[in-house]
Amino acid sequence: MPEIVAIDTPSLGDRSYLVHDGEVAFVVDPQRDIDRVLSLLEDRGVRLEHVFETHVHNDYVTGGLALARAAGAVYHVNAADQVAFEYTPIEPGDEVAVGSAMRVRAMDTPGHTFTHLAYVLEAPDETPAVFTGGSLLFGSTGRPDLLGPAHTGELVHAQYASAQRLAAELPDETRIYPTHGFGSFCASTPTQGEESTIGREKRINPALTRDERSYVDELLSGLDAYPAYYAHMGPANAAGPDAPDLTPPQRAEADELRRRIEAGEWVVDLRHRTAFAAGHVGGSLNFGLDLNFATYLGWLIPWGTPLTLLGETAEQVAEAQRELVRIGIDRLEAAATGSPREWAGGRPLGSFPTARFGDLAQVRHHRPVVVLDVRRNQEWHTRHIEGAVHIPLHELLERLPEVPDGEVWVHCHSGYRASIAASVLAAAGRQVVAVDDDYDEASSVGLPMAEGRAILS
The missing domain is CATH 3.40.250.10 (Rhodanese-like domain)
Structure with a gap:
């Protein structure tokens, strides 16, 4: 029986998947920090043979290419995608054998992007599973407007047709494993639940319970803004991102922090909002690590602005650094750990009620x-x-x-x-x-x- 392991990235509302039969494995839509996947492979004592991308992502930098290279695996990307690196093209209808019993079949599911694929996992005497990426989500679908308003109309109709195709071609008991939809801005509407099947989606998903016009009208009327950094993710993924460098940034002392703030650079305090309000370095900004840190920092920061982090511990800074490389912010100017009084170097602290x-x-x-x-x-x-x-x-x-x-x-x-x-x-x-x-x-x-x-x- 294949084991499907979900690798959650809750801060971005995404899931990657590791699937193995006890000997060999494949991965779907891995995040940038591939050490999490490599650790799982080692823990389970399995060999990675294949990496599959459902689409060229708009909300994070993929780890697919780097993972395939690190593990010596085959990297499958839609043959229709225009990318700048070598990969193994896959087309709708293609089947890939993984191990002695698992088979992965690509399905054409445009809507979130034009070249979006879903992957159906089948094994003897097992309930099928489908990895739907940004297509069919739990009670929702992926949003169709990330490629720009000129394409939204065509993609929203394609998304409806893709959901209908999945429901028509797969058995009701088929388990669904989406990449997006756990708080991700890639979901068109809020999702429902933590697991689902095709049969459940036929009862609750607007793309399967409503006619095409009402689905389209409701989805388009509900779309709101999405993070500005999304504009940089597609090009980064098409270029073929390397594995991230998580080397700790250099330490900054109080005078350097002040110089950076006065120069218009961003100095970001990672502490909880109540601690920041009570006392902080004047001119620093507060993006707490407790919620959607990378989403909002990536959304607000002018892209390319030098960035320095302030954390209570080195572990806090390391966690933030990991979050940031997932959205392509690879370089930190510096960091400091400790307390606001140390960072201020004797200068008065700022505060607000x-x-x-x-x-x-x-x-x-x-x-x-x-x-x-x-x-x-x-x-x-x-x-x-x-x-x-x-x-x-x-x-x-x-x-x-x-x-x-x-x-x-x-x-x-x-x-x-x-x-x-x-x-x-x-x-x-x-x-x-x-x-x-x-x-x-x-x-x-x-x-x-x-x-x-x-x-x-």
Whole structure:
């Protein structure tokens, strides 16, 4: 019986898969940090023979080429893909034997990209499995707009047809193993559950329960912004990325940190948002490691800006470095570990208050404050605090002059994005309060709510 091992990358909402029969193995859609895969191969005592890519990814840098080279495996990429490296082309309908009993068959499933493939795993007396990449997800499908608006219309119809093809050609008991859909911005709508089958998808997936027009209309109306770094992932993957260099960056002392901040470089504090608010190096920015660190840092940072990390421990810096190489940020200028007082070198620390929505409700009765909502457009349109200013976090750096004068209370849905925004505002010299609270509390404490378009659009 083949064992299918999911290799989670929760910070990017993705899964890679290692499949083996006890002797030989194949891998689908490996992430950049291939040491995780090599460790699994060693632990299970199996030999990697094949690496399969479902598509040229838009949300992370692949480890496929580097893994195949490191393990001496065959690297399968769609024959129609235009890439700059040598690989073994595979086409829809091709079958690859892995070991003595496993067979992998490629299926044409365009929609997320034009050349997207799914891979069906079959073995004697076993339930089939299909690795669907960014095609059929758990209760959803991959988004069709990542190649640009000129292609979205064609791809969304192709995505519907691909889902229908998978459902028509595979048995209901077929297990589904998607790459995207665990919080990834590559999913067109939120996914449902942690496992699924073709039969389950026939009951819950809009691409299989609705007619084509209603599926297309609903999907397109629900699309929102996706991270800016996606624009760099496709070209990086087509060029053939090497294995990442995870050598620790050089250590920076307090004077160097100050010079880098004053030069306009990014110095990023990895600590939790409450610790950052209580005391931090003036001018540093807060992207905590506790949530979608790489997604939001990659989204906001002007691509190519020199980057230095601040962490409490070397392990924290190493974790952040690993996250960053997955999206192609390979070079760190420096890093420092310890405490904010050490990093500041005797200079006064910056700080700002944190609060809850109940505090905001009370304050608005006594004095005027600016309420800044940094959630995405879809979140804003669903419901927002009456009188708030709306600037999505990913637009804040360019739209700072639009933030009205005065004391700014910034919020998101949970506090993570609000802390990033608060650090940006504080670095710009603004008086800021970070609302660290669940957005569902806003209406329960009496804050008036509204629906409609943004005050600042």
